[in-house]
Amino acid sequence: MNKAELLKAFEAPPNPNVPQDLRPGDIVSVYFRVKEGDRERVQEFRGTVIRVRGEGNNATFTVRRIASHGVGVERTFPVRSPRIEKVVRHQQSKVRRARLYYLRERIGKHARLKRRMPKQSE
Amino acid sequence: MKAIIGKKVGMTQIFDEEGRAIPVTIVQAGPCYVTQIRTPERDGYWAVQLGFEEVASKRIPAGLRGHFQKAGVPPLRFLREFRVDGDPGLQVGDTITVANFQEGDRVDVTGWSKGRGFAGAIKRHGFSRQPKTHGQTDRHRAPGARGAATDPGRTWKGQRGPGRMGNERVTIIGLTVVKVDPERNLLAIKGAVPGPNGGLVLIRESYKNKTNG
Numbered sequence: 015m016n017k018a019e020l021l022k023a024f025e026a027p028p029n030p031n032v033p034q035d036l037r038p039g040d041i042v043s044v045y046f047r048v049k050e051g052d053r054e055r056v057q058e059f060r061g062t063v064i065r066v067r068g069e070g071n072n073a074t075f076t077v078r079r080i081a082s083h084g085v086g087v088e089r090t091f092p093v094r095s096p097r098i099e100k101v102v103r104h105q106q107s108k109v110r111r112a113r114l115y116y117l118r119e120r121i122g123k124h125a126r127l128k129r130r131m132p133k134q135s136e
Numbered sequence: 137m138k139a140i141i142g143k144k145v146g147m148t149q150i151f152d153e154e155g156r157a158i159p160v161t162i163v164q165a166g167p168c169y170v171t172q173i174r175t176p177e178r179d180g181y182w183a184v185q186l187g188f189e190e191v192a193s194k195r196i197p198a199g200l201r202g203h204f205q206k207a208g209v210p211p212l213r214f215l216r217e218f219r220v221d222g223d224p225g226l227q228v229g230d231t232i233t234v235a236n237f238q239e240g241d242r243v244d245v246t247g248w249s250k251g252r253g254f255a256g257a258i259k260r261h262g263f264s265r266q267p268k269t270h271g272q273t274d275r276h277r278a279p280g281a282r283g284a285a286t287d288p289g290r291t292w293k294g295q296r297g298p299g300r301m302g303n304e305r306v307t308i309i310g311l312t313v314v315k316v317d318p319e320r321n322l323l324a325i326k327g328a329v330p331g332p333n334g335g336l337v338l339i340r341e342s343y344k345n346k347t348n349g
Contacts (some may be wrong), residue, residue: 021318024150024162047155071149071157097155 019099022047024072030102032093038063038114039127044077044091045099053079056099059089060106060128070094078117080125084116104132139214139340140232141188142323144247146308150315160314160324163245167321169209170230173187173281174217186232186338187212217342234316234323242342246333250265251303254330255343261296306330310342314342 028034037043043060061079068074073093081087091098107127117125142165149157165188172185191213193201204211208229237243257263257279266275279298282291308330315324329337 022325023317023322024315026295071151089169092151092157094151095157096153098153124272 018127022124026094026096029094029096029098029100032098033101033103034105036063036066036093036101037106037109038066039109039130040103041105041107041127042077043102043104044089045101046091047099061087061089061102062114062117063119064088065090065112066093068093078114084121106123137184137220137226137341138236138241138243139219139338140187140234140236140323141168141186141214142166142321142337142339143189144329144331144333144335145205145322147328152314157277158314158326159328160326161329163325163339164321165323165324165330165337165339166231166233167233169207169212170226170228170232171203171207171209171212171215173224173226173228181223182224183217184220184224184226185217187215187268196340199263201234214336216338226323233318235318237313237316237323237339239316242310242345243313243325243339244307244309244342245311245325245329246305246307246340247329249302249304249306249330250332252301254299255301256298257296258297260301263296270305284319298336310344 033040038067040063041061042063043058045056045058047054048057059077059079061077063075064078065076066073071092071094074090075093076088078086078088078091106129109127145162145164147159149159149341152158168186168188171185171187174181174183175186176182187204187209189212190210193211196204196211201211206228219228242292247330252259256277257276258265263279265277266272266280268276279296281294308327311329312326313323314326316322317324323339325339331337
């Protein structure tokens, strides 16, 4: 067995509630379990996926949203994290890069992405 | 005595019940065979000789073949000794697998660190870099002074400086076994382990587990 196969032995199973074809430009809501003291609740984080990287247990994706007062907030989630309740995709967009860092320099209407209609097969 | 020989596979991360990502090193360890027991009467000390990784008989020196035959084990590529305080309670021919370890066990892991060749004082001993600007040329990574002047008129013994780095035996103490996979002979050990991927590592119960910690 080669190295990759051996490393996979301890991999977490993919979360069925996370789309496996998450792509940059997707507008998503991430429902993430947070611990507050001894209470646990689910927090929604809605924004644009600007980066998807890694594979297996090491895969992460970064969501950017504009919080109050126009402050940009980016949060990186491990794709296989058991603390992700689910990820809901609201829109897919036509993008020409793998990393949408240019959105950081754009505000308001300039930061929009063109909607992409997924093919039936997707 | 808990000890095993393995090969470092590589690093990854796994999630615990809390959802935290734990950095782990995967080691493919065992099955190992007890090939000899060293006793004070015969050898002057207690130790267990373990063998790891089966190999074709023609690949080992003829002199060793008898050694394996006597122990009743297949020919093995690696033989290593583990010192123990007293009678280890093992027999020649016994098999040791990762199943001898449990999640949560504290272990000491020995490996051979990656060779870094002739390294400078900054990499080798953590010296500080000199200024990059203010007229400095060619001395950014120089080690600086090696000692005083006419008195003592020589460099002290043991003065740290550039030289060969790495490729030495290193033991990391007190690592935690996070997961055990007996089917594939794998151990997941929290944190980093010395040596390159594919390098030989020796894993034994942490000496800190002994009484009075």
